[in-house]
Amino acid sequence: MTSDASGAARPLVSVRQLQFLLLAGLIAAWEILPRAGLVPPVILAPFSATIEVGFTSYGIFAPALMTTLGEIAAGLVIAYAGGGIIGLVLGSVRGLRLTLLPLLSSAYAIPFVVIYPILIAWIGIGPQSKIWFGGMYGLFPMALATAAGVQLVDERLLLAARSMGASRRQQIFEVMVPATLPALVAGLRLGGALVIIGVVVAEMLASTGGIGFLITQYRTMFQTPQVYFGVLIVLVLAGGLDWMIGRLERWATPAHRTREAR
Amino acid sequence: MTASPHSWRIRAVQFGAVALVAALWEFAPRLGLADPTLLPPFSEVLKQLVTLLSEGSVMKDLAITASEVALAFAIVAPLGVGCGLLLAENDYIGRVFKPFFYFLASVPKSVFLPAFILLFGIGFGQKVAFGVFQAIFVLVISTVAAVASVEPELVKLARAYGASRARIYAEIYWPSMLPFIVEGMRLGVIFSITGVVFAEMAVARAGMGARIATWGQTFQMSDLYAGVLLVSLLSITVNEALRAYERKVGKWRG
Amino acid sequence: MARLMAGKLDAASDERGAAGAGRAAPMPADVAVEHITHTYGAGGVKALDDVNFTVERGRFVGLVGPSGCGKSSMLLMLAGLMQPSEGRILVEGTLLSKPDPERVGVVFQEASLLPWKTARENVEFPLKVRGIGKTERRARADAFLDLVGLSEFKDRLPNQLSGGMRHRVSIARGFCQDPHILLMDEPFAALDEQTRMTMGNELLNIWEKRRKTVIFVTHSLTEAVYLCDEVVVMSHRPGRILERIEIDLPRPRTYEMMATEKFGRLRDHIWRLIRKD
Amino acid sequence: MARLMAGKLDAASDERGAAGAGRAAPMPADVAVEHITHTYGAGGVKALDDVNFTVERGRFVGLVGPSGCGKSSMLLMLAGLMQPSEGRILVEGTLLSKPDPERVGVVFQEASLLPWKTARENVEFPLKVRGIGKTERRARADAFLDLVGLSEFKDRLPNQLSGGMRHRVSIARGFCQDPHILLMDEPFAALDEQTRMTMGNELLNIWEKRRKTVIFVTHSLTEAVYLCDEVVVMSHRPGRILERIEIDLPRPRTYEMMATEKFGRLRDHIWRLIRKD
């Protein structure tokens, strides 16, 4: 399958060009739709107004960004470390996989975000509640993706490693992690995305600071350009995280999985 | 591997774990470990749940939410997997669009609710559309990862037998990707439910989300927990169905 | 058992068999390999170097050579699964740009079974792909599973089979595909001598009855001489053709022939060719 | 090349070799298999049925039998990778409940290489697991890769190697692991006759120099007789032991011995045992 793709004729526009065009189109639509009155300005603010607000409200957004960034960073640690370990262990130990994994994913099915304002009665309204909420929101997908990936590991390779005396740790890092890399990366992506969402939504629902707080505040006050500037910041955060994951992915992808090898 | 002799033990352990949580929930407020006004004992919530179930109007709301979720999932499952396949298989399209998907995945979808109201109104369609929007990213990311784990040797084999693209997807990709896709779908269901409920909470004429929002606002805790429990049961049911399917089809993994 | 099966297998129609009747008359080239050179990756290993040979319709041709000399690569190209860096391959007179399973079938060096399918489903797979109905393909798969001695293991998954059993499933699958030209990459390497002999004879059987062209990679020179009309000997990497040796032993072949001087001479000749290289 | 290597390989210390000096005196049982019966899954296939045998320290023992008779299963249990349904296995006098790579090493029937590691990294792996430093393990891995004729392919990934090459990497890895008891499951099946001979001699070399106990599964009876002190012949599934045949040919073995009458007689005896079964 992959081999015919490489044989295809060179596309008319390069990937970068097309991405640029799309982005330009998107921004143009973003600018024109509200300006032309096709979309009410309380629903979508023109792009230029959004950017302008970003510059003028720099002093408000910068500290909020720092708050949010810190919360996300801490949330990522919880999600990645906790989720990765839980996923690897639950995925590789059959008994646990059969008993606990279903419970774990069922637990995730409870829409905690719906009762978040009540949850914070217990975990408090400070940054720690955002960190925990975001962390747990991202932990589950990370764990589930990792556990699913572990099932894709070739049993024979684990057998070979065990016969050579690989410890549990070595089995994980030498066999399971490389073998489950696509799954792990997906876990990092999903988990990371949900940590960001968890933190920002938590801020939106109940907090005194952070990008999410600003988004809600500006939204209830109909200051749409500010709302979209907040969204833009979240997009940039997401982009940054994705860039890092991409780097990590390229660095860690075993050569046999690269396109050329196929 | 099949209905193994261990399965009853697994069930027992799971049942035990659930019972433990229920017991904790029951006794924490009763023993003063948790504030009973914030966390009514489990039995009270259960009682409330039974009351709700006997109320026609709540059942109607539940039915509405369930049908919104069902439709959203019926749309998003093939759509998400299809997009994921396209992104993973077509190098060009993948390189162009993957970043867009990856970025949008991390944006809290609720900020787009007004746009959804503009595009789809405030009725059934908007809930479905928002449910789709919430879930599609998870599915796409899972599918892209699942494709990466398909054994190229087996694809080569199928090609040697002249298998069409569709056939290769059905016979090689699907079984290989299954644990991953099913995991993605499970998350997908959960996110469509969250999406639908969230959209209903913001604005609705009916639906469990609207109920839950009102119960929350007016501090009707037993109703609120019962409602959340009801929605959770809905998604756990779908979850278990998917899991059963995966177990059945994925037996070969042992 | 083999005799019993042969009847069943005949049931499936075969125009080719009917058409090419006499074996004696020289047949048109079924496979023509012209100036094939193949290098893996940019500036990577040169696996094959200007390889040329033709295989006439209905011939049983062996391909032998040291490990890593490019035999499997050659088969991949013959099956249309890989394009050569240089040169071209004609199959039945036409250029092969993609796999054509009705004409060319492969039994891969590794059993390559689909782990989620039972032995039977694996054997059925090429037929399923071709859109053949459930009952017919099941009947054919079962016949060939019998042939390779796995009737008891039809419903087992590959990971519940032994190494040799997996390869036998793969052989059955190749037979079941029933192409004009069958490419086999060390199909019997994982089998004990007894099973290997039986399988070899079954293969000859199918080949004779259904007038197939077979290209057969093997490491066993005895097997090569016993089975083939001609043995192509390849050199060390990058693979070139050292010699094509006509095996002019009468058909049908018998075990007793192995003890003949001629057999020994042919075997020895190939052995020396490879050793010298 | 082999001679050259032997020196290097000796460099690694080996108490066992120093301890067990004379080969003539009967050695204590290194491996004792007692009443092993194994059934896969509940009510599934019975793979082995009351198997008993012992292997003395330093012996080279062959294990032959029809495809699917339980040879690989036996090796898995000897390596502590699978627990038998009934019976017990003693290795160097103690019960083996989990893999002990210093004592028992396995070369699997399938090459089982880690696809993301180069040939060298794969060979190094057992040493890495044991915590041996980078330079030392690299030197040892390189020596063994030379030995199997893959010095040019050290930095290749498994999917860039031919089938036979992959198996050679796997053999090198087994050698590199350097256990007291080496279990080998058809290690040479994917190799051409020439390479197979060389590898066989290298194996004998290592075995003699470093006083290993080897249990060697093969389908080639010639190979079995050529290499082994004793051949254990197993029956059709469920595997039972048909006979244990002492190969009382002198050491070192030479190619010429293959032509002797005694060699032929031994080979024939085994062949008949298997055929009859």
Next chain:
Amino acid sequence: QNPKLRVGGTPNYGPVLPIMAAEKLGLFKKAGVDVEFSGYQGGSASMEALAAGEADIVNFIPPGLALARARGVKARIISAGTITPRGWWVMSREDSSIKTIKDLVGKKVGTSSPGAATDFFALWVESQSGGTFTRVPVGGSGLIPNLTAKNVDAVVAFPPVSYRIASSGLGRVVVDLGAAMKPNVPDVWVASDEAIAKKPEAVKKFLAAFFGAVRYMQENRAWTVKFIDEATKFGEAVSGEEFDNTVKGLSADGAFKQEWVEESLKLATLAGMKELPPATSLYTTEFVPVTPLSP
């Protein structure tokens, strides 16, 4: 075929309840208008729907409307809902040392979300307290939990949450905004300019039915308490409070004065809004006073 109106408000919020009562009393049918009610979680959500053309009339607060109009939402006040924020109380825990407005200085006061009505009132209270305090948005459903869990020292509660807190002994009133504030219109009925222009008759019929229900409710305590209890399941006590405070305080004919609107708009100034539109641009008196329809 009756004209259709899409009406929105927060479900179970006292001033919105007459819509359900009118439905129950068959007043909309009698007036000849089809009313389709949607529940919104907050005022601004309903305003967004109005801007998107998905709602015709919503219940909202004047300062919010001022902000929305400044952002181009074409909508106007058509009638008053309540005069002075009755039932809007700043409350602290029963055992708390906070007893007067002055005690709030330096404390944490919970509101539902930034920019919501609770937030505006908190700002007003802060301006009267002689000092400053921290406003903490905890979500509408988080007001009681966070007060109980001591995450905040006081909350700005709206009816009927305020009655629930009081009747269940979870807290007591520190400031009764209904008594403390000058007359203003804490909630009003807002219609889109389009609805005003294109279906004034329907709007009129809606208001007639709505205020008919208000009058009927105000005159029939027993019926109303039972009705509230059935609709909201708050229990007799809270429903009674709801009647005595909220329902009794509802405007009987929707009429309002410009000063009241201006008084409300001051809240927007407190929130930092600089260029307020003149109060006159925010309303139309075309529909008031309403002649209520009797069931």
